[in-house]
Every structure is written in structure tokens, then in C-alpha cells.
Amino acid sequence: MSVRAFVDEHFNHFNAGALRATARSLTDFLESGGTLVLTLAGAMSTAGLGRSIAPMIRAGHIRAISCTGANLEEDLFRLVALDHYEAVPNWRDLSATDEADLLSRGMNRVTDVCIPEEEAFRRVGGHLLERWKSAEANGERHLPHAFLYGMLTDGTLNDDMQADPATSWLLAAAEQDLPLVVPGWEDSTLANIFASHILDGTLKNSDVVRGGVEYMLTFADWYRAQARPVGFLQVGGGIAGDFPICTVPMLRQDLGEDVPYWSWFAQISESSPSYGGYSGAPPNEKITWGKLRPETPRFVIESDATLVLPLLLGYVLDA
Numbered sequence: 331m332s333v334r335a336f337v338d339e340h341f342n343h344f345n346a347g348a349l350r351a352t353a354r355s356l357t358d359f360l361e362s363g364g365t366l367v368l369t370l371a372g373a374m375s376t377a378g379l380g381r382s383i384a385p386m387i388r389a390g391h392i393r394a395i396s397c398t399g400a401n402l403e404e405d406l407f408r409l410v411a412l413d414h415y416e417a418v419p420n421w422r423d424l425s426a427t428d429e430a431d432l433l434s435r436g437m438n439r440v441t442d443v444c445i446p447e448e449e450a451f452r453r454v455g456g457h458l459l460e461r462w463k464s465a466e467a468n469g470e471r472h473l474p475h476a477f478l479y480g481m482l483t484d485g486t487l488n489d490d491m492q493a494d495p496a497t498s499w500l501l502a503a504a505e506q507d508l509p510l511v512v513p514g515w516e517d518s519t520l521a522n523i524f525a526s527h528i529l530d531g532t533l534k535n536s537d538v539v540r541g542g543v544e545y546m547l548t549f550a551d552w553y554r555a556q557a558r559p560v561g562f563l564q565v566g567g568g569i570a571g572d573f574p575i576c577t578v579p580m581l582r583q584d585l586g587e588d589v590p591y592w593s594w595f596a597q598i599s600e601s602s603p604s605y606g607g608y609s610g611a612p613p614n615e616k617i618t619w620g621k622l623r624p625e626t627p628r629f630v631i632e633s634d635a636t637l638v639l640p641l642l643l644g645y646v647l648d649a
Contacts, residue, residue, distance in 0.1 A: 333644030345633045352596045352629040353645035356561070359594045359627070360391050360646060364559040366594075367574060370397040371566025371609070374635060375405035376440045380499035382640040385647055387502040393560075394552060395503060396511035396574040399474070399518025404440075405500040406478055407450035412493040414446040453490065455523045457481055462524065465538045473540045473548070474515040479504040509552045511545045513573035546577065553577050554589060561594030565635045567601060567609025579620035595622055596629040598638050 331339075334353075341350040360366065368383065375397075386392045408415070418424070421442045424432075432439055436447035445451075461477050464470075481487050482504040495501050503510060515521055527533040553560065564571040581587045601610030613628035622628060631638050 332648055333641060334648045337641060337645050345631055348631045349638055352631055353642050355627055357646050359561055364561050364593060365393040366391055366561045366563055367394045368392050369564045369571045370401045371568045371570040373440050374565060375401045377636045379639055380405050381497040382643045383499035384502040386643050394509040396570050398570050399512055399515040399521055402475055402512050403518055403520045405498055406454055407445055409493045409498045410453060410487055410490040411446055411449040414449040416444040418442050451519055457486055462533055462538055466533055466535050471538055471540050474512050475510040511549050511574050513542050513545060514569045549574055550577050550581060559593035562592045564597040565639055567599055572608050575621050583620055591623045594627050598631045598635045600632060
């Protein structure tokens with residue numbers, strides 16, 4: 331039984347029903363000529379969701395991605411260091427001493443899995459330092475993801491890959507030079523490493539890595555150029571979701587341009603609206619900000635994205 335057949339048969343009500351309704355609508359939207367922007371908050375890359383996202387990129391359904399700096403780098407970390415990752419099945423039972431022991435071994439825990447510092451952070455950081463230094467010497471400036479795209483497409487990491495390349499969403503994106511938006515990249519491990527090299531004098535110019543406003547400018551240009559309806563699939567919330575969706579009200583309200591509104595919207599979130607955070611804000615609230623229209627198809631699935639997203643994307647691909 332395919333994912334689509336399974337969902338159609340068994341997912342009838344509550345969050346399961348919301349998933350089925352979202353999946354059917356998204357499939358119709360894409361098959362009728364729409365295109366999709368995907369946003370990634372949380373630790374989706376470390377959860378291995380590239381396995382579901384990469385086929386969607388390669389099928390041409392996902393045309394741009396907005397993600398946190400952590401999701402950008404952690405897909406790459408997983409690609410080059412997966413053999414050194416450690417599962418922590420009893421993570422709820424860890425004591426403070428247990429956590430300190432993990433730190434002493436260079437194992438950085440993300441819920442139930444540890445990312446190895448030496449094999450992931452330091453290996454990738456070493457390659458990046460050479461690229462940052464080269465850009466500085468040549469008077470070049472690039473967006474954060476462009477440095478990673480370069481490593482993935484020029485063969486630098488070919489001998490380092492440990493995970494199946496087909497499961498890396500970042501590699502699939504790099505192969506197609508997919509537009510990325512990484513707002514708040516400064517809040518990431520690689521950005522911390524970059525800052526340390528500015529502080530120790532290894533690098534002199536922090537402008538070598540372009541910043542968030544420049545991401546907004548490049549994404550606005552991309553949005554203006556779209557001839558097809560653009561949908562928005564928000565996984566989690568926070569800056570990864572709010573930053574790109576604001577492109578529409580920025581162009582319409584601040585610049586006075588008559589660009590289309592987002593044509594389709596869905597979010598997967600377990601956050602509560604009553605806490606006042608963006609992650610739980612329902613789609614209707616986005617209407618008041620000029621992001622969506624009352625007639626925009628919009629969906630909410632209140633569940634764990636690591637469970638929901640593979641089913642949703644598998645449905646679209648009829649896997």
C-alpha cells in the first residue's frame with residue numbers, strides 16, 4: 331500500500347483528518363501548476379527529514395526553502411559524519427553528570443541523538459575557513475548557504491560523505507541551485523565558528539558573509555519573478571517561517587507593489603496560540619498582517635513534524 335492509499339484509508343479525523351485534507355489540497359495545488367516554499371524550524375535536519383524533502387526537491391515541487399542556520403548546517407553535518415552519531419534512547423533519564431560526560435567526549439545532544447563535534451563541526455568548519463579566507467582575499471561576499479553549496483558541488487566533500495547522498499536535502503538543493511533563505515544564520519554553530527575567527531584575527535572582515543536583509547532582498551526578487559501561484563508549507567514556526575512569509579506584505583504594503591498574495595498555506599506545529607508566539611499563530615492571524623487572504627486555502631496540523639512531514643510529502647509523491 332502506498333503512503334497515499336494508506337492515508338486515504340486510515341486518516342479520517344482529528345489531526346489525522348487534518349493531515350489527509352492538507353495532503354489532498356497540496357497535491358491538487360501542485361498538480362494544477364502551483365509551486366512551494368518550504369520552511370524548516372526546530373531540528374528537522376538532525377531528525378533525518380532530508381530523506382523526505384530531497385525527493386520533493388528533485389521532483390520540482392519545492393522551489394525554495396527557508397530554514398534556520400541549525401537546519402542548514404545540520405543536514406551537512408549528518409551527511410559527512412553520520413557514522414559517528416550516537417543514539418540516546420534513554421535521554422529522559424540522563425543526569426547532569428551524564429550530560430557533562432557527553433560534553434567531555436565532544437557529543438552534542440539533540441534530544442535523542444548526539445552530533446559529534448570533531449567529525450562534524452570541526453571538519454566542516456575547517457573547509458569553510460579556507461573558503462571564508464579566499465573570499466576575503468578576493469573581495470568577495472556570499473550568502474551563508476552559498477559557501478556550503480560550493481563545498482557540495484565542487485567535490486570537496488565527496489570523500490567525506492557517510493550518509494546516503496540521496497537523503498540530504500541540502501545536496502539536492504545545491505545540485506539545483508535552489509534559492510535558500512537562512513534568516514538568523516548568526517544563531518548557528520558555524521556562525522559561532524566564523525565569529526571566533528574574527529575575534530582571533532584569522533579573518534578581518536565580517537562582511538564576507540552576507541546577512542539577513544540581503545536574504546530578504548534576494549527572496550523578494552525571486553518572489554517577484556514567479557509566474558506560478560506560490561504556496562507556503564511552514565514546518566514549525568519562528569524566524570524560518572515568519573521571515574519569508576513577510577516578503578508579501580513588505581512588497582505590497584511598504585513598496586506598494588501589486589504582487590500576488592501567497593496562494594496556499596499550511597503549517598505543522600505543536601505550539602499553542604495562547605502563549606503569544608509566532609510558532610502557534612493560526613493562519614487567520616496572518617490575514618491581518620497582509621500575508622494571506624480570506625479565500626486562501628489554509629490548513630493546520632497540530633502534531634509532531636517528524637511524524638507528519640514524511641507522510642505529507644510521501645502522499646504528494648504517491649510513494
